[in-house]
Amino acid sequence: xxxxxxxxAWIATLFLALPAPAWNATGHRxxxxxxxxxxxxxxxxxxxxxxxxHPDYAxxxxxxxxxGAPDDARARSREAFIAAAVWPDNxxxxxxxxxxxxxxxxxxxxxxxFPDMKRHxxxxxxxxxxxxxxxxxxxxxxxxxxxxxxxxxxEIGKAPAPIAAYDLPWIEHVAGDxxxxxxxxxxxxxxxxxxxxxxNRVFVTPGNxxxxxxxGALGRDTSDAFVTRLAADIxxxxxxxxxxxxxxxxxxxxxxxxxxxxxxxxxxxxxxREHPIVLPANYAENAxxxxxxxxxxAGYRLAAVLNxxxx
Numbered sequence: 001x002x003x004x005x006x007x008x009a010w011i012a013t014l015f016l017a018l019p020a021p022a023w024n025a026t027g028h029r030x031x032x033x034x035x036x037x038x039x040x041x042x043x044x045x046x047x048x049x050x051x052x053x054h055p056d057y058a059x060x061x062x063x064x065x066x067x068g069a070p071d072d073a074r075a076r077s078r079e080a081f082i083a084a085a086v087w088p089d090n091x092x093x094x095x096x097x098x099x100x101x102x103x104x105x106x107x108x109x110x111x112x113x114f115p116d117m118k119r120h121x122x123x124x125x126x127x128x129x130x131x132x133x134x135x136x137x138x139x140x141x142x143x144x145x146x147x148x149x150x151x152x153x154x155e156i157g158k159a160p161a162p163i164a165a166y167d168l169p170w171i172e173h174v175a176g177d178x179x180x181x182x183x184x185x186x187x188x189x190x191x192x193x194x195x196x197x198x199x200n201r202v203f204v205t206p207g208n209x210x211x212x213x214x215x216g217a218l219g220r221d222t223s224d225a226f227v228t229r230l231a232a233d234i235x236x237x238x239x240x241x242x243x244x245x246x247x248x249x250x251x252x253x254x255x256x257x258x259x260x261x262x263x264x265x266x267x268x269x270x271x272x273r274e275h276p277i278v279l280p281a282n283y284a285e286n287a288x289x290x291x292x293x294x295x296x297x298a299g300y301r302l303a304a305v306l307n308x309x310x311x
C-alpha cells in the first residue's frame with residue numbers, strides 16, 4: 001500500500017525522539033492532558049459543563065480539593081477531562097454495566113443519566129484486515145471504532161446535554177485508542193484464519209502478548225505529576241503539524257499502516273504461551289518512540305474535533 005507523503009514524514013519523526021517509559025490508563029491520561037491544553041475557551045467551557053453533567057462526575061474528580069479557589073476549580077475541570085478519558089476502560093469491570101457482545105448477555109438495571117448500561121467493548125477498535133501470507137480477509141462487523149467514533153463526534157455538537165455528556169468520554173477514549181496501531185488492525189494468517197485480535201493472540205516474551213506491549217509503551221504511572229511532565233515532553237518532541245487531520249477513518253487507516261510497518265516486524269510467527277516469540281533487541285525502544293509520536297497526534301486531533309464541534 002502506498003503511504004501518503006504526510007504519513008511518511010510523520011513516521012520518519014518517530015525515530016528522532018529519545019526513548020522513554022500509551023494506551024493503558026497512563027496513555028489515555030497523557031492524550032487527554034495534551035488535548036485539554038489545546039481546547040479553545042469556548043470548547044473548554046462546553047467540555048467542563050458536560051462532564052459536570054456526567055453521572056460519574058464525582059468519581060472523575062475524586063481526590064481533587066475544593067476550597068473555593070479558582071485554581072481548585074480549574075484543577076477539578078482538568079482532572080475530570082483526564083479521568084473521563086479512562087472511563088470506557090474502567091466500566092469493563094464495573095458491575096453496573098454488562099458485556100453486550102456476549103450471546104448470553106444479561107442487561108443490568110438502567111441508571112439515571114446513562115443512555116444504556118452496555119460496556120460497548122467493540123467500540124474500542126477496528127480490525128483492519130492484514131493478510132501478509134495471502135490468507136482470506138475477514139472484515140469486522142459494526143459496531144466498532146470505525147462506525148461509532150465518527151457518529152459520536154457528529155452527534156456531540158447537537159445532542160441533548162445528557163447524551164453529549166455520555167458521548168464525551170467515549171470520544172476522548174476511542175480517539176486515543178485508534179492511535180494505538182494494534183487497535184486498528186488484525187493480522188490474519190493461514191495459520192490463524194480468525195485473526196490475531198490486534199496482537200492479543202500473539203505471545204511474546206516476557207510472559208506477555210503483543211497488544212499489551214504496545215498498550216503499556218508509556219509506562220504505568222498515572223500520577224498527575226508524571227502525566228503532566230510526560231505530556232509536556234512529548235509535545236516538545238512532536239509539535240503539532242500545520243494541518244491536523246480530523247477524519248477518524250483516516251486515523252484508523254494510518255494506524256493500520258503503522259502496524260504493518262512498525263509492529264509486525266518479526267515475521268509471521270504467532271508464538272504460544274509455552275514458546276513465546278523473542279522480540280528483537282530494539283523492539284521495545286522502537287515501540288516507545290512510535291507511541292510517543294502517536295500519543296502527541298492523538299492529543300492534537302482530539303482537541304481539534306472538540307474545538308470544531310463544541311464552539
